[in-house]
Amino acid sequence: MEEHAEILIVEDEPKLATLMRDYLSMAGYAVHCLVNGLEVIPWVRSHTPRLILLDLMLPGRDGLDICKELRGFSAVPVIMITARVEEVDRLLGLDIGADDYICKPFSPREVVARVKAILRRSPQLEVVAQARIHIDEEHYRASFDGVALDLTPVELRLLSTFARAPGRVFSRDQLLDKLYSDHRVVTDRTVDSHIRNVRRKLAQACPGQDPIQSLYGVGYKLEL
Structure with a gap:
């Protein structure tokens, strides 16, 4: 695992964001959280996260739009988080540029496992x-x-x-x-x-x- 690799969580449910942050922090990652979709692109452009956990439904701007714009300038791995089962087929198709998806409700341990798996597969951007x-x-x-x-x-x-x-x-x-x-x-x-x-x-x-x-x-x- 990359020690202190920075993970960005974009989630507007405070309890869920805190839960993911705590588990990822305990796993050794540096975690930053955002709530509003409008904040994501400017933040990513000025930082270098190793992975993004991106909720589908966000205030300001939805996750699909954000992911599509991200793919215009960055290959940072993105895990989409969704409670909308009808979106799963679209996410599975990866036509929005996501690397993986997780459906709510989920175990925070599953989130950590997915993050580790993706970072093992792509240990560094180069x-x-x-x-x-x-x-x-x-x-x-x-x-x-x-x-x-x-x-x-x-x-x-x-x-x-x-x-x-x-x-x-x-x-x-x-x-x-x-x-x-x-x-x-x-x-x-x-x-x-x-x-x-x-x-x-x-x-x-x-x-x-x-x-x-x-x-x-x-x-x-x-x-x-």
């Missing part, structure tokens, strides 16, 4: 640079041969995994472990879908090239 690929995880940017790539958070993690070990073959299960910190029910074909999207975006940057190669029955690798 710049990953190969000869042709450049990934700035902190600022949520990636490029191929100098051409910017418009990647989702999952796609960014996927390309980053390949870029850290060019030539290494990853099985679908290994890639799933890198992409998702929770135990959601997904099939190995989920990886195939993300691979197709990344390939398509790489092809747009450099037509006629396909650096991500598939090995039938084994997995995928990056060849530059």
